[in-house]
Amino acid sequence: MTHNDIKWQQHDVNAAQREALFGHQSAVIWFTGLSGSGKSTVANALEQALVAQGKHTYLLDGDNVRHGLCADLGFSAEDRTENLRRVGAVAGLMVDAGLLVLSAFISPYRNQRELVKSFIAPGKFIEVHIATPLEVCEQRDVKGLYKKARAGQISQFTGISDPYEAPQHADLVLDTSVTSLQDSVQQLLALLKKRQIIS
Numbered sequence: 001m002t003h004n005d006i007k008w009q010q011h012d013v014n015a016a017q018r019e020a021l022f023g024h025q026s027a028v029i030w031f032t033g034l035s036g037s038g039k040s041t042v043a044n045a046l047e048q049a050l051v052a053q054g055k056h057t058y059l060l061d062g063d064n065v066r067h068g069l070c071a072d073l074g075f076s077a078e079d080r081t082e083n084l085r086r087v088g089a090v091a092g093l094m095v096d097a098g099l100l101v102l103s104a105f106i107s108p109y110r111n112q113r114e115l116v117k118s119f120i121a122p123g124k125f126i127e128v129h130i131a132t133p134l135e136v137c138e139q140r141d142v143k144g145l146y147k148k149a150r151a152g153q154i155s156q157f158t159g160i161s162d163p164y165e166a167p168q169h170a171d172l173v174l175d176t177s178v179t180s181l182q183d184s185v186q187q188l189l190a191l192l193k194k195r196q197i198i199s
């Protein structure tokens, strides 16, 4: 496929104007971690806190995106990369629209997270590692998937039969086995303020 015949269209309304209308910066708060680590729970609570402050948000969640935009994809390394490429592109558009985007994807490989970051304007990609230990995630087994993975009923399950490459330079690391949900949200709000994304 070649894009030589497709030219980028410049529009007159830009991201900075949309941000000004919303009264806050746009950014992506990218949660990465094992299944059951707490990505969705923390992202959901942060979104509630941001909306309560009048911020404009959208939460992209792996489980939900895989019902639509990425319904054709599985869990091979290639499919996960394509899943995250599409989500990265969508998140980039949402940032351009002026939104605070929260995302909850395992995103297990460093190069996949770098790919996502490449879609986002510089300084607007905040990586949050939900570093809850595997033993705790497995004990929680929110969806019964670890049990199935251990029984060999699910292949390529992250942490069991597929790798998880922890971020080396995350903007924030939260372990939900020792940090309360309320504390996680407070730490995230403080980080967004420090980065001057929200006031």
Ligand SMILES: Nc1ncnc2c1ncn2[C@@H]1O[C@H](COP(=O)(O)OS(=O)(=O)O)[C@@H](OP(=O)(O)O)[C@H]1O
Pocket: 034, 035, 036, 040, 062, 063, 066, 075, 079, 080, 081, 083, 084, 104, 105, 106, 107, 108, 143, 145, 154, 155, 156, 157, 158
């Ligand atoms: N093989 C395998 N490995 C990991 N996870 C699996 C697998 N099969 C199904 N699931 C369920 O799919 C959810 C992960 O989807 P993601 O889109 O976040 O994964 S990825 O970023 O593309 O790796 C994940 O959701 P969370 O538990 O919310 O993380 C699982 O519920």
Ligand SMILES: Nc1ncnc2c1ncn2[C@@H]1O[C@H](COP(=O)(O)OP(=O)(O)O)[C@@H](O)[C@H]1O
Pocket: 033, 034, 035, 036, 037, 038, 039, 040, 041, 042, 104, 140, 142, 176, 177, 179, 180, 181, 184
């Ligand atoms: N301090 C905490 N922070 C976030 N989640 C917690 C915490 N303590 C227990 N949990 C539980 O852990 C589970 C995390 O599941 P979930 O958010 O779906 O994880 P993920 O999206 O990473 O798969 C939920 O059942 C949640 O109630």
